[in-house]
Amino acid sequence: MKRWIGMLLGVLALSFSAATFAAADIEINTPGVTALKQSLRARFQDLRPYMDSGAVGLTADGLLTVRDASSVPLAARQALNGLIAAQNGDRNALYKEIARANGHPEWEGEIRSIFAQRWIQRARPGWWVQSGGGWVQK
Amino acid sequence: MYPRIFTLLLLFAAMPLQAAQLTLSVGDISAPSFAARGVTLSLPLDGSAELRLDELSVAGRHWRKVRVHCAGFVLSTARLECRQAKLNAAPDLPFDFSYDFGTQRLALELSAGKDERWRVDGDFHDAGWRVNVQLRNAQARRLATLLPPEQPLPTQGLLNGMLQIRGDQDGLRRVQGAVQAAELAFSDAAGLHAADKLAGSVQFDAVRSRSRWDWHGALDWQRGELFWQPLYLKGAHSLTAAGSWDGGQLQVAQAELNRLGVGRVELSALWDTAKNSLLACDLHGSDLQLAPLFADYLKPFLVDSVLGAATLSGRGDADWQYRDGTTQALNLTLRDASLEDGQRRFALRGVNGTIPWRAAAATQAAVSFDSGALWGVPLGSSQLQLAMHGLEFSTPTATLPVVDGSLTVHDFSLQRGDGGWRWNFSGQLAPVSMPALSRALGWPEMSGALSGTIPQVSYDGREMRVGGALLFRVFDGTVVMTKLALADPFGPTPLLTGNLDMRELDLGQLTRTFAFGSMEGRIDVSVQDMALVNWQPVQFEAKVASSPGSYRKRISQKAVQNISALGGAGAAAAIQRSYLSFLQDFGYNRIGLSCVLRNGVCAMDGVSRKNGGYVIVEGGGIPAITVMGYNRAVGWNELLERLKRVLQDNTQVVIQ
Amino acid sequence: MNKTWLVLPLAGALLSACVTINIYFPAAAAEKAADKIIDEVWQSQQGAAKPGDKPAADAQKEETK
Structure with missing residues (x-):
């Protein structure tokens, strides 16, 4: 019986946190993100x-x-090479900065993987x- | 070419000489680093012949379904001859082949186009055998099928020259060659190791005695371009080298590398060919031109570092000693060198000095520079003595002229730790005049002087921290900065955090500097829990308030209007319509404004609350004026826009 | 026996605490934020480049008159 209560508590804690934070927003209107966005866009x-x-x-x-530089x-x-290194530097900084701006530096990896999927998903034909x-060619 | 000929030779030698049938099946042939399976020879009665191999492997390379067709085929007890032969893989390249059984002479000639010719002559009669290869306008791309596909493969270009191989029962004795290349191009699959329009020549000679080879050679690269990630180089390089090879270690006893416009570098090295690693190297270069040296050979490796956008110029000598996997000694002499950052973050000009660095000994470096700059702040001529011991550098005291004052640095130390380079120092700033400093930084001209004590400043490879309190005097008041930290200072988004406390600033000087409209009095400014990302505030708790004490307190009509304008356009207009617009200035009792910035919104307050608003300027004296604010939450960007507009408008007034 | 019953709920609570960290990350919001940034960087929607710049410039003009 007590085990069930324990599990129930666990599930409750789970659903509570899910309910609380599912609606959470990701803040991207910070000077750091804005500066990186502009730099990424220019490059x-x-x-x-x-x-x-x-x-x-x-x-x-x-x-x-670089995939195939022959052309x-x-x-x-x-x-x-320099352009790619700089762009990658800014992209890494962007993932880090979004995690930092949202008060969770440990999210960097998750933010990176979300971005990785979205960049690829939205890549042009x-x-x-x-x-x-x-x-793979889009 | 040599293994290929040898295989053909083996092939024919293995054939029964009394063959009279139309089709001959030899089956499989194998030898060290050579194998052929399913070998058949068809001899139609028209004098031609066709050799088929299901599989052929030579030195690790494999081919399937190899077919050689000889238009004219002669086989006697004395001689084997195959004329106008064609290989199915290269039908455009007919060749003639002959082998004399008596004299054991071999001849192979490939020719194509107008004057392309590859000729191989072999003489195996004596114990000392030899093979000569002659190339005339040989198309380099034909070598691509013989080379491992993961390597850069030739795609274009002509080769002229010769290769001479001599041997005996024990194997190779001497290899000599002289080849000239023109319009040579090669590339790997990804295009990261590629060259185009190369022109130059190679000469080499290697002689074996017992198990040791002694060699010397010369390379003259005259024209063309090479990209070997991350290096991009153009011609005008030449190299001469000599050394030995014992099968395990390649020794370069003496080499000389010349690059037009850079200078000459002498080097010796020991290379482990089995482990593919550098065991030892000594390099010496005198009076080298630093600009091309840095741009072409060093900067490509530094793209991610602080020096990634820098240029170096001047002249210098370098001596490098490498042993046991690390640099043991490095002597650098700089003559009138300059280092400039492309992003104008730092610069050093007129650098002279010697840096005799040792990995395991204490030495002293002496470096001087004529001028420099750090984030736009000019530095004057300085002489530095740096104690070095391995990756630890220190100087007990040094004085750097900064604008018209100076920074005295105490106990500077720099060392390489786990997280990268760390450094720390403390210092003293002797008065730097604010007008000169603000001009240098492109700020509004401020009066007064900046001076103070800099307590412990340290950098741990990631973050720069100021321990204790940083104390300055500006606008006739004091500025105390505490808990100052700058993370990722050279990264794309530096993060500055800390607290700022300013006491008794002279409002007169301050408002004149920023063209805000004249005010008289003294204020205290406190900015707590401040965070700036990329030099833009993202959070703080700021408070501006009149300093305690008694002093003259006046506020001009213009300043009142400007403060009101910060609250929105309506308030300023209201003042202008009233009788107040006729008065030049007013008395006040207290001024106070606070802003708590979080998430781009500034929560504002004043000296006190009144009628649902907050008092920014509390009137006092005659005539008195009270300025109220009603907007408690103002977007930070909106507030900055308003402030910018106020300051811009005022600047225009000043110009008129 | 009693101790086991005490430990189990604790373990359950701990376990759920561990799991919540993953759920805590607002993946959907992050995806939306990523799309917004990607649109701006790659300028996927032309014309929506810089909102707010122009109105401010206009306002300034009016005031200087």
């Missing part, structure tokens, strides 16, 4: 041709990587995304 303009051509693909962990002139490949260890 996206430079990266977009490479994403369209398939030189750059979206990774399963919410970042970008990029040699002299531009180093700059492309023609872009390449990582899926199950291989590359």
Whole structure:
């Protein structure tokens, strides 16, 4: 009998927390997120041709990587590397900053995986995304 | 080419010579690093021949269904000959092959196009056998099928030159070669290791005595571009090197690398070929041009670091000693060097000095610079003595001129810990004039001087902290900052936290500086629990209040209007319509305004509550004026907009 | 025997405490937030780039007149 009460309490605690926080919002209107968003958007303009051509693909962990640089002139490949490194730096900072701004730095990993799914889900037709260890074209 | 010829040779040698049938089945042939399965030879009666191999493996590479067709085939006891042969994998490349059983001479010639020719001559008659390979306008892309597919493969380019291999019963004795390449291009699958339009030449000579090879060679890369992630290099490199190889360790006894526009580097190294690791290296470069050296060879590895956007110039000498997996010694001499950050965060100009670093000994570095800047604050000429011991650097005291004052640093220490580089210091700021500092930072010109004591400042690889209280004097008052911390200072979103306490600031100086409309008196400002992300406030509890004590308290018409404007446009208009607009200034008793910022909303309050609002300026004296606020929750961005508008409008008035 | 009965509910409470951490993360809201940011970064909805900039500029003009 007491065991049942224990379980009931457990379920209650569970449902309580679910009920309390399911409606919780994620705060993204902070100066940090805004600054990162602007920086990501500005750099996206430079990266977009490479994403369209398939030189750059979206990774399963919410970042970008070189997929096939053959179509990029040699002299531009180093700059492309730099662009990707900078964009990934900002993306990592974005995941961290959203977690921090919402008072839960430990959420960084979960936020990253949500973003990873959404970036891939919303990738434009023609872009390449990582899926199950291989590359798939949207 | 050599293994390929050898396989053919084996193949034919294994064939029964009295073959008269139309089809010959040899079955399987195997030898070390060579295997062929399902070998058949068909001999139609028209003098041609066709050799089929179901599977062929040479040195780990595999081919299936290999077919060689000889248009003219001659086989006698003295000689084997295959003319105008075609390989099914390369039908555009006919070749002739012959082997003389008596003299044991082999000849293979591939030719295509106008003047492409690959010629292999082998002489196996003596114990000392030799193979010569001659290339004339040889298409480099033909080598792609012979190379492991995961490596960068040639796609274009012409090769000219020769390769000479000599051997005896024990194996290879000498390998010599001289090849010139033109318009050479190669790439791996992802395009991360690729080259285009390479032109240059390679020469090498390696001689074996017992189990040891002695070699020397030269590489002259004249033109073309190379991308070897993350490096991007252009031609004008040349290398000469000599050394030995004992089967396990490759020794580069002496090498000299020249790069046009950079200088000459001499090096010696020991490489473990089995483990693929560097065992030892000594590198020496004199009077190198630092700009291309840094931009081309170092910066690509530093994209994620503070130096990722920097440029380095000047000249320098470098001596690097590497043993047992780490750097043992590094001597750097800088001559008139400059380091500039592309994002204008830091700069050092006219840097001269010597840095004799040792991994396991205490040494002293002496570095001076003519000028510099840190976040826009100019630094003057300084001379620094730095004690070094491994990854620990320290200096007991140093003085840096800052604008027109100076920062004296005490007990600076820098060391490499688990979480990266850590440093700490304490210091003293001798008066820096505020007008000069604010000009340097692009702020509104402030009067007064900045001076104070800097207690312990430390950085743990992630966060910069100020221990104790940071004390400054500005606007004739005092500023005390406590619990100051700056996380991720060079990252995309630095986070600044701390408390700020300002006492008895001169309102006259303050309002003149920010063109707010003149006020007289003194105020205390307290900002507690402050957090700035990317230098923008996200939370704080701020309070501005008249300082205790007796002093002259006047507030100008303009200032009243501006304070009212912060509460919205309506209030200012109301004043202008009333008789108050004729008066220049008013007396007041107390001023007070507070804002608790949370989630982008500022919860406001004043010196006291009255009629459902709060008093911002409590009137006193003659004529007196009271300014009330009614809006308790104001969006922070809206408030900033209003403040900006007020200050902008006033600036325009000043200009007129 | 008695002790076991005491421990079980405690264990249950602990277990549920552990589980709540996962449920606590507002995945749906995070997804919505991510979509909003992704739209802005990739400018998926053209024209919705910078709300608020223009009205402020207009207001300023009026005042300087």
